[in-house]
Amino acid sequence: MTIGVSNIVNQKLKGRIFNIQRFSLNDGPGIRTTVFFKGCPLRCLWCSNPESQQGAPQLFHLSNLCTRCYRCISVCPTGSTQVGSGGEVVIDREKCKVCGKCVEACPNEARVVMGKEMSLEEVFDTIKKDSLFFRNSGGGVTFSGGEPTQQIVYLRSLLKLCGAYGFHIALETCGYVAWEVLKSILGDVDLILYDLKHIDPIKHKQLTGVENQIILSNLQQIVKLGQDVVVRIPFIPGCNDSHENIEAVGMYLREIGQKRVDLIPYHRLGEGKYRSLGLHYKLEGVAINTEENVQRAVMALKNFGLDVEVI
Known part of the structure; x- marks a missing residue:
C-alpha cells in the first residue's frame, strides 16, 4: 500500500538533520536507519557527536x-578563511557564515557543512529504502541526535509517517524535555532509548551542563506508563564510572521498576570531530575503560536485578 506524505502531514515542514545512517545495528533491534537531529540542550564532556x-x-x-x-x-x-602562520588553512569561526562556497570549491572534500534543512519527504524517502531490511531483521527507524524533541513538530510528523507504514520506531532521548511534550509522542513510539549520564544532580550538571531532576522524573513516569524502555548509560572513566554512582543508578532503576540497561563503554571516535569544528576536546588523554572495570559495573547493575548488555 502506498501512502502519500501529503495525506498524513504538512509536507512543507522542514527539520535540521545532520546525518542519516543506514544499516545501524546498535540503535534498537534489527537493522535500522538512524536519523540524527541537530540541536541538543546538553553539553556532555564526552559527546561523540559535537556537530x-x-x-x-x-x-x-x-x-x-x-x-x-x-x-x-x-x-x-x-574573509573568514585565511592562511595560517605555517601555511595551513585556518577559519575565523565568528566571521564564518557557513555559506558553503568553500565546500563547493574544495576539490578534496576537506570541507563539509554539518546540518541541513530537509523536508519530511526527503527524510522519509531515505527511510523507506530499507523497508525490506526492516521486515527481514525485525528492525526499523531510530530518531536520535542531538535531541529529537527539540524539533517536536517535525519529529511528530515523522513519527506519524513511519507509523502509517508500520515501521518499528525507536526514539533516543536525553530526557531533558518538558513532560507534556514527551508524553504527547509516546503513543507513536515503540521503544525509548533513554540516556542516563549520572545520578547525582550536581555532578550531572558538571558533566553535561544541566541538572538531572527533569530527566529522572521523566524516566520514572515513562516506566510507570509501561513504555518499552532501554536505559543507556555511557560509561566514562573519571566521570560516572565510580562504584558509588553505578550502585546508585542500579538502586534507582530497581526502585522505579526499570529492567533493561545498555552500558556503553567510553570511546574516542568523536575526538577528531572537535578539531574539525575548531573546538577543544575536554577529555583529551582520558584512557578507555578496562574490561575489568566494565565487567565490575555490569555485575553491580545485575545485582539489582537488571538485564544488562554492553554495546
Whole structure:
C-alpha cells in the first residue's frame, strides 16, 4: 500500500538533520536507519557527536584531506578563511557564515557543512529504502541526535509517517524535555532509548551542563506508563564510572521498576570531530575503560536485578 506524505502531514515542514545512517545495528533491534537531529540542550564532556549540539549548520574542516590549494580562501565572501602562520588553512569561526562556497570549491572534500534543512519527504524517502531490511531483521527507524524533541513538530510528523507504514520506531532521548511534550509522542513510539549520564544532580550538571531532576522524573513516569524502555548509560572513566554512582543508578532503576540497561563503554571516535569544528576536546588523554572495570559495573547493575548488555 502506498501512502502519500501529503495525506498524513504538512509536507512543507522542514527539520535540521545532520546525518542519516543506514544499516545501524546498535540503535534498537534489527537493522535500522538512524536519523540524527541537530540541536541538543546538553553539553556532555564526552559527546561523540559535537556537530549535533548547535541547532545551526556548522563547517567541518578536515585538515588531513586539505592539500593547501587555497581555493577556499579565494571564494570566501567574508574573509573568514585565511592562511595560517605555517601555511595551513585556518577559519575565523565568528566571521564564518557557513555559506558553503568553500565546500563547493574544495576539490578534496576537506570541507563539509554539518546540518541541513530537509523536508519530511526527503527524510522519509531515505527511510523507506530499507523497508525490506526492516521486515527481514525485525528492525526499523531510530530518531536520535542531538535531541529529537527539540524539533517536536517535525519529529511528530515523522513519527506519524513511519507509523502509517508500520515501521518499528525507536526514539533516543536525553530526557531533558518538558513532560507534556514527551508524553504527547509516546503513543507513536515503540521503544525509548533513554540516556542516563549520572545520578547525582550536581555532578550531572558538571558533566553535561544541566541538572538531572527533569530527566529522572521523566524516566520514572515513562516506566510507570509501561513504555518499552532501554536505559543507556555511557560509561566514562573519571566521570560516572565510580562504584558509588553505578550502585546508585542500579538502586534507582530497581526502585522505579526499570529492567533493561545498555552500558556503553567510553570511546574516542568523536575526538577528531572537535578539531574539525575548531573546538577543544575536554577529555583529551582520558584512557578507555578496562574490561575489568566494565565487567565490575555490569555485575553491580545485575545485582539489582537488571538485564544488562554492553554495546
